[in-house]
Amino acid sequence: MNVKIFYDNDVTRPIYINLSYKSGILGFCEDGLSVAMRFIPLLFLLLPILCFAFEPLNTDDAGTVPKGKNQIEMYYYRATSHGGESLDTVDISTPGEEYFGNQDAKAFPFTYTRGLSDTVEASIGTTYFMTPAGQYSPFTNNVISMKWRFAEDENRSWALAVKPTLTLPGSSQQQVHGLGLALPNYGVNFIGSKYWDQIEVHVNASYERTPYNTNYQIGFSSVPNRLNIFFLSVAPVWTVAQGVRLALDTGFTTNPQSNQQNLSNYALLAIIVSPFDNLDIGLSYLRSAANMGIVISNSGSYSSRSEIGFTWRF
Numbered sequence: 001m002n003v004k005i006f007y008d009n010d011v012t013r014p015i016y017i018n019l020s021y022k023s024g025i026l027g028f029c030e031d032g033l034s035v036a037m038r039f040i041p042l043l044f045l046l047l048p049i050l051c052f053a054f055e056p057l058n059t060d061d062a063g064t065v066p067k068g069k070n071q072i073e074m075y076y077y078r079a080t081s082h083g084g085e086s087l088d089t090v091d092i093s094t095p096g097e098e099y100f101g102n103q104d105a106k107a108f109p110f111t112y113t114r115g116l117s118d119t120v121e122a123s124i125g126t127t128y129f130m131t132p133a134g135q136y137s138p139f140t141n142n143v144i145s146m147k148w149r150f151a152e153d154e155n156r157s158w159a160l161a162v163k164p165t166l167t168l169p170g171s172s173q174q175q176v177h178g179l180g181l182a183l184p185n186y187g188v189n190f191i192g193s194k195y196w197d198q199i200e201v202h203v204n205a206s207y208e209r210t211p212y213n214t215n216y217q218i219g220f221s222s223v224p225n226r227l228n229i230f231f232l233s234v235a236p237v238w239t240v241a242q243g244v245r246l247a248l249d250t251g252f253t254t255n256p257q258s259n260q261q262n263l264s265n266y267a268l269l270a271i272i273v274s275p276f277d278n279l280d281i282g283l284s285y286l287r288s289a290a291n292m293g294i295v296i297s298n299s300g301s302y303s304s305r306s307e308i309g310f311t312w313r314f
Contacts, residue, residue, distance in 0.1 A: 070113065070314050076307065076309055083302060111125035124144055129179055158193065163188065177219070248268070266286055271284075
């Protein structure tokens, strides 16, 4: 029987070190078994990417959770700024996670996904922030999304999907401290995936509308935010051994802060180990900066995000 694994990257988990979380690095086989931060520099904000990504990647894939099946993604990340300058904000973006704060962040993004049909899944996600903490709820970046795989070939060597996302508003004090925005955000992600025997490549192109309560600061900054956020990324994934995958995820996105250059770049390296058919353990490191030269050379001001967690399918 010809079986093709589709990896599910939702999670949309945005850090607005600009994060937007994902529906994790999971995948499901034809027979129904599943197989599965962006972090933007403090200086250069990465906008919220409107969906949960292919954990621990930022880029989502066109795969969906099979009808009647479930998926849980639980991750921990730490976002840190680097460089000699005093950076105004930490802005990490990983589908569903937004963080605009002026200090490093530690958080636990969570996403639950349910397969509604053979080609449609629905997800809900939230993020618990350990730091920063204050007189506000630590739960924020509450995201509702749906992915529809609307096209694929008979051999499932390629697939196309679309994923609309709604981010519920946070409180005014969460916005002031950089944990999300105090008005609803919405967007859509267009996803393309190509599959070979040992390699798969995923491409995302997304748009998000990010209004906020202009009566309050964002991450203790009075600089206006851009409201239209665009994101483009590509992520090749290699199966290097049974149950072991390596991934490179790179792209660029709109800087939320209007006084910064229009775009930021990022690169992410990840390893996904699957000790069982229904469990994936992911580890990733992301670096984001004003341009790819800084990202690669380790010079200048940049932000990094380290992430570890698991995806469980049942």
